Amino acid sequence: MPELSTRDHSVTFTSTLIYPTMPLSLKEVSEHNTDKSCWVVIKNKVYDVTEFLPEHPGGAKIILKYAGRDATSAYEPIHPPDALEKNLPPEKHLGDLDVSSANELAAARQDRKKTEDELRMEREQANKPPLSRILNLQEMEEVARKVISSKAWAYYSSASDDEITNIENARAFTRFFFHPRVMRPVGNCDPSTTILGFKSTIPVFVSGAALAKLGHPRGEANITEGCGRTSTIQMVSSNASLSYAEIASARVSPSQPLFFQLYKHKDRALAEKRIREVESLGYNAIFLTVDAIVAGNREKDVRAGWTEEDVEAVAAEQQGKGRKGELPRKKTDMEELEFEVDTEGTAGALVANDDRNMTWNETIPWLRSVTKLPVVVKGVQCVDDAVLAAEAGVDGILLSNHGGRQLEYALPSLEVLYQIRKQRPDIFSKLEVYIDGGIRRGTDVIKALCLGATAVGLGRPFLYAQSAYGAAGVVKTIRILEREIVTAMRLIGARTVKDLVPDMVERVDWQPLAKL
Known part of the structure; x- marks a missing residue:
């Protein structure tokens, strides 16, 4: 997710709105996966970003990709650690994941198959010339x-x-x-x-x-x-x-x-x-x-986002979320014409x-x-x-x-x-x-x-x-x-x-x- 906006996010809350104080499970988080109720996990902490969606510099779509699940890998490389503290009201910091859920995420990260890009990076790091x-x-x-x-x-x-x-x-x-x-x-x-x-x-x-x-x-x-x-x-x-x-x-x-x-x-x-x-x-x-x-119109940066989406689609297939044995249905040219594509890239959100x-x-x-x-x-x-x-x-x-x-x-x-x-x-x-x-x-x-x-x-x-x-x-x-x-x-x-x-x-x- 590109940089959070630094706009004022003051919100009026009703007296009946009560946020959980006990540790949350991944199952509970997964139930909040829409634009009506959007929670994300970042470094084993849960945040309610529902009311932030329309104001997110990169658009709501980027956050909704991670609605109801862990967004740490997308968030951490491009956000300073104090971004959430600065830009989300304290009421939106919902609490920590429970121990079982945190262990489950850790195991999933450990078992995740590395992408070809990650394997390439490891090979090149091992073979790079000495600085001298x-x-x-x-x-x-x-x-x-x-x-x-x-x-x-x-x-x-x-x-x-x-x-x-x-x-x-x-x-x-x-x-x-x-x-x-x-x-x-x-x-x-x-x-x-x-x-x-x-x-x-x-x-x-x-x-x-x-x-x-x-x-x-x-x-x-x-x-x-x-x-x-x-x-x-x-x-x-x-x-x-x-x-x-x-x-x-x-x-x-x-x-x-x-x-x-x-x-x-x-x-x-x-x-x-x-x-x-x-x-x-x-x-x-x-x-x-x-x-x-x-x-500016930085097309190389825009295309990098599409590549990331393709990698995620493959990962979803590996995890059994896709239709194995079937080719994905392709959109018609007219459907593609109407499909909203993010042409801002990383820079646009910044x-x-x-x-x-x-x-x-x-x-x-x-x-x-x-x-x-x-x-x-x-x-x-x-x-x-x-x-x-x-x-x-x-x-x-x-x-x-x-x-x-x-x-x-x-x-x-x-x-x-x-x-x-x-x-x-x-x-x-x-x-x-x-x-x-x-x-x-x-x-x-x-x-x-x-x-x-x-x-x-x-x-x-x-x-x-x-x-x-x-x-x-x-x-x-x-x-x-x-x-x-x-x-x-x-x-x-x-x-x-x-x-x-x-x-x-x-x-x-x-x-x-x-x-x-």
């Missing part, structure tokens, strides 16, 4: 692709429509070439910088990315630990699969900075409550995401309650009124909006098309950065400018800094790293980038990041030679 042999981020991604579930890979790697924007994000860096300076002292090369005043070993931060627990049981905590060990900065997504408190507690030291990627809820009171929570946990900046008010009416004139002043933390706008995609952001007085902008996951044919972030450099270079003196999308090499980082970026963000590479090797994979990724950045700085003739200037890079459109 990973030389670059592409190799890290390839290991992750093999060891994570098909569903996780579909969600992490998917992009909108034909994925052209995602591809072009990386290709954009191939259009920029260096003008290296030689005979400069670069023996003591220092790639460190500050981001919003916070020190970072390299001009790289983890850009917000959701649902890290899909790839590894420790999820975002792996990234937190890896950043803490390397003195780099993590941006935490509103849609993290761990609670904000769990992520904060994973910091290597109390002073380790954390940024928060805010998906603003349409209910300002709930949005403010979320901000207050991260402030109390010591988060250090708010990155307001403005380019994901609806989910943004279902986000504010679609944000404006420069209202949202930024409101945000300033509720927090003293630095404010960065994440998702700026053109020069005009960069100007409006500066006029609104924010502390920074993150040029981003959401990794190509939102609007197809949005310009690559590097091209937007280049346009700002050419058309409005004054912007760089008014706020800090960052970019993300398509960055996979140290030379990519250097090109962005030459054009005026303070730092760059990487999202998917850190999801892949923690999925493949846990916190050690995150540390390895940062060390790879540091080595590549330092090498590029020395070869371009820059001892510090301040020495990286626009004259050191040129945009070149190679044209094929005309045939004579």
Whole structure:
């Protein structure tokens, strides 16, 4: 089930409505399997989600698939553990399963036949190369692709429509070439910088990315630990699969900075409550995401849900719930035409309650009124909006098309950065400018800094790293980038990041030679 809504779920109860206080049996739970009375089991606890069905971001259908039965395997990988506590009234927490039922579920999990996808993952985990042999981020991604579930890979790697924007994000860096300076002292090369005043070993931060627990049981905590060990900065997504408190507690030291990627809820009171929570946990900046008010058309992610349904159908047949020996009846084409298909995928549910009416004139002043933390706008995609952001007085902008996951044919972030450099270079003196999308090499980082970026963000590479090797994979990724950045700085003739200037890079459109 995708993320529970954080809307107010206050309910009026009649005096005759009494919830059981004794342990519940699976038989009792199974009797509540309709939209009129829907109970689910999560980690051996029973919840009444009937009145939540119409407000569930992913729609009622997703929950009803598990009505009257155990939903732990679907719920746990993509929900922080405090989601139910935050979003269901105490009256809807019905109690624990009885011992017999809990043992029955444990036995069923133990006896369950593993899927082909799970068997594949086990084989690949056993055969993955030692971390010491990973030389670059592409190799890290390839290991992750093999060891994570098909569903996780579909969600992490998917992009909108034909994925052209995602591809072009990386290709954009191939259009920029260096003008290296030689005979400069670069023996003591220092790639460190500050981001919003916070020190970072390299001009790289983890850009917000959701649902890290899909790839590894420790999820975002792996990234937190890896950043803490390397003195780099993590941006935490509103849609993290761990609670904000769990992520904060994973910091290597109390002073380790954390940024928060805010998906603003349409209910300002709930949005403010979320901000207050991260402030109390010591988060250090708010990155307001403005380019994901609806989910992009991520077809790979959508198809992953269909695959999961097919696996469940096979499992039901194995358990004797299907009609053995008979082929399933196929729908007619007309029936298929009328069948309601979920085209939102995992991402659609995550943004279902986000504010679609944000404006420069209202949202930024409101945000300033509720927090003293630095404010960065994440998702700026053109020069005009960069100007409006500066006029609104924010502390920074993150040029981003959401990794190509939102609007197809949005310009690559590097091209937007280049346009700002050419058309409005004054912007760089008014706020800090960052970019993300398509960055996979140290030379990519250097090109962005030459054009005026303070730092760059990487999202998917850190999801892949923690999925493949846990916190050690995150540390390895940062060390790879540091080595590549330092090498590029020395070869371009820059001892510090301040020495990286626009004259050191040129945009070149190679044209094929005309045939004579």
